[in-house]
Amino acid sequence: MDFQESKTKENLARSFAAECQEGARYQFMAKMAQQQGYQYMSMLIRTLAHNEMAHAQQFFNKxxxxxxxxxxxxxxxxxxxFKSGELLDVLKQEAENEHMSAESIYPKFADIARDEGFEDVANLFDMVSKVERTHERTLKKLHENLSCNCLYKCNDEHAFKCDECGTIIMNKCAPKTCPLCKMGQGYYRIDFSIN
Ligand SMILES: [Fe+2]
Ligand SMILES: [Fe+2]
Known part of the structure; x- marks a missing residue:
């Protein structure tokens, strides 16, 4: 099929626009998290924004x-x-958006691309949808931890790591201020690489 006449051309343009907007919304969200003192969360969300721009670039290139x-x-x-709200609301909305992209929109676009004979594009949609699935998980986890107030505490002793200086502290909660670099609790995260 001629690309200019294809549905795939439109779907690529739609996906490019969606990824650009998602990248922008994640930057707004990262800023919101940072302003509220959640440095580590902010950094994670910035990484998501960066991923979305990389997806946008691949769609554009195609x-x-x-x-x-x-x-x-x-x-x-x-x-x-164009929904907005408090950090908790936004985390939930974006997790739902990721779910839609990963489980419904991109798989559908992949099928159409395959039908129209654009196997490369179909594979691209499949690969991106896999990433969006991991984004959904990250956002859900952040939402869950923030809503139960357990970003910085666990039921059992755990390794908490300061993202600024790398200090690791074994405790049930992260220190209010890092003993080494004096940064706030927002720099701490549960370090799953230790236990
Ligand atoms: Fe994406
Ligand atoms: Fe995503």
Missing amino acids: IVELGGNQTQNIEITAGYP
Whole structure:
């Protein structure tokens, strides 16, 4: 099938727009987390934003590669989320958005691309949807830990690590201030590499 006539061209453009917006929303969210003192969470969310921009770039590159010079403006109709709220709400909404992308939108786009004979694009959609699944898990975990107030405490003794200086402390909770670098609790995270 001719790329210019394909549904896949539109789906790539939709996905590019979605990834750009997701990347932007994650940067807003990371800023919100940072302003509230959740440094480590903020860093994690910034990494997600970075991932979304990498997805956006791959979708953009595919349009250029397959469309070449013939590709002008691509008209699309699509809906994008504009909900906002407190950090907890936003974490939940974004986890739901990731779920939609991973389990429904990208698999559907992959099927269409395969039907239209764009196997490479189908594989790209499959690979990206796998990543979105891990994003969903990260956001859910953050939402869960923040809502039960257990970002910095565990029921059992655990390794807590300061992301600023690397200090590791075995305790049931992270210190209010890091004894080594004096940074706040927001720099601490449970270190799963230790136990
Ligand atoms: Fe993405
Ligand atoms: Fe994502």
